[in-house]
Amino acid sequence: MSLVLCGLAAAPPSAWPEPGSNCPPLCDRIPDSAWIAPAQLPLAREYRWPGLAGLAVTAVAPRFRFEDECAVPPVPGDPRSYAVAARADVGQPPGHWQLRVQVIHWRGETWQGGQTAMAVVQGAVGALRDCLPNPPTITTDRPGRLAAVLDLGDGRVLHQYLVADPRNSTVVELAMWSTVPPQVAWAAPSDRRVLDALEAPLCTAYIGSCR
Template identity: 50%
Template sequence: MRVILATMLLVGGFAVALIAVIPAQADPETCPTTCDQIPNTAWIPQHAVPLDAVYGWPPLAGAAVPLTGTGTARFRFEELCDSPALPRDPRDYAVAARVTVTHPDGQWQLQAQILHWRGDTARGGQLAASVFSTAVGALRACQQRAPAESPSITTDETNRMAAVISGPVVMHTYLVAHVASSTITELTLWSSGPPQVSWPAMADDSVLNALTAPLCDAYIASCP
């Protein structure tokens, strides 16, 4: 009997040990230290996106397409400005996802994108800040490579930028580098041809703040 009891305790203890070491699945709403996807809660609420009252943007998390490892996580204005691809671009190994909403010419189109660098946030934050700085430089040089397009930066801060590009394509773009979570978030709306819906009068801060706030909830302990 003692032998049987000891065997049962041994087996039971082994089973408990097995249960203890099985890792839990990451919560898709938040991101722990190592994250292999963009959390659902990291996206700007669709109602905070300009022109939502007209277009009824979809919930962005549900429309997001993963880009991790594809090497295609470029900002929308880079395409318009014919910005050259960068060798050894840090975005090539970031966790990334993108939302694109298309409409006919003359209507506003949307691209939202989030990039996150895994691991140590000190290193990841440096990468986010570096990519942000390079992107702002590329935007400033837009007219050199796309003479018909004229950029105007309307908010120029250390880690936040908003700009309007005027020309055959009209574009409003917002970019935030959230170094505390090693993350960059982009929101861009544009119209090919004269827009049939006027751009609303609104402060850049309202959009930039709406882009930043979800990152505090999605990336654990990244905000005070």
């Protein structure tokens, strides 16, 4: 399935920067409060992850980590090309777990942006299933929620999480990857706990979106 479901997304409305940590759904930035708490990330005890807001950079035409690893071609009209997005990367020495968290937000009416966010994650499931050389192990596949493990075929493994919150038109990605065997054995809470932790800050970050 394509990463885009035609007709769900329209050109973005005009928006303006908002001061402070939080902002309304019509917002031209990713609020600092939108990022998952470091202590709720997998392997937090071992790596003591830093706060992600201070590491975040603007992501132009964002893609998910598995798309680069699986050589997924760009999709014409991809709605992520006009989303507001930021990415935080935490690198580690070779053999350790690398970390990426990405927040992608569509401005304007949430009935429309929410459908777009859900469609992007739904499309990602289809693209992920076609990944070569080895089919992924998908551990969660529910509307707006995806968790998978990918054997990248070159001595590396990737843990991929995606969650969409239609209430505030936002998608959050968590990707962690390492060579095999990693220096630190993989350990993570349940998919549900990880995905809930990625989603929970959005209700605060986008004021009034979860009433």
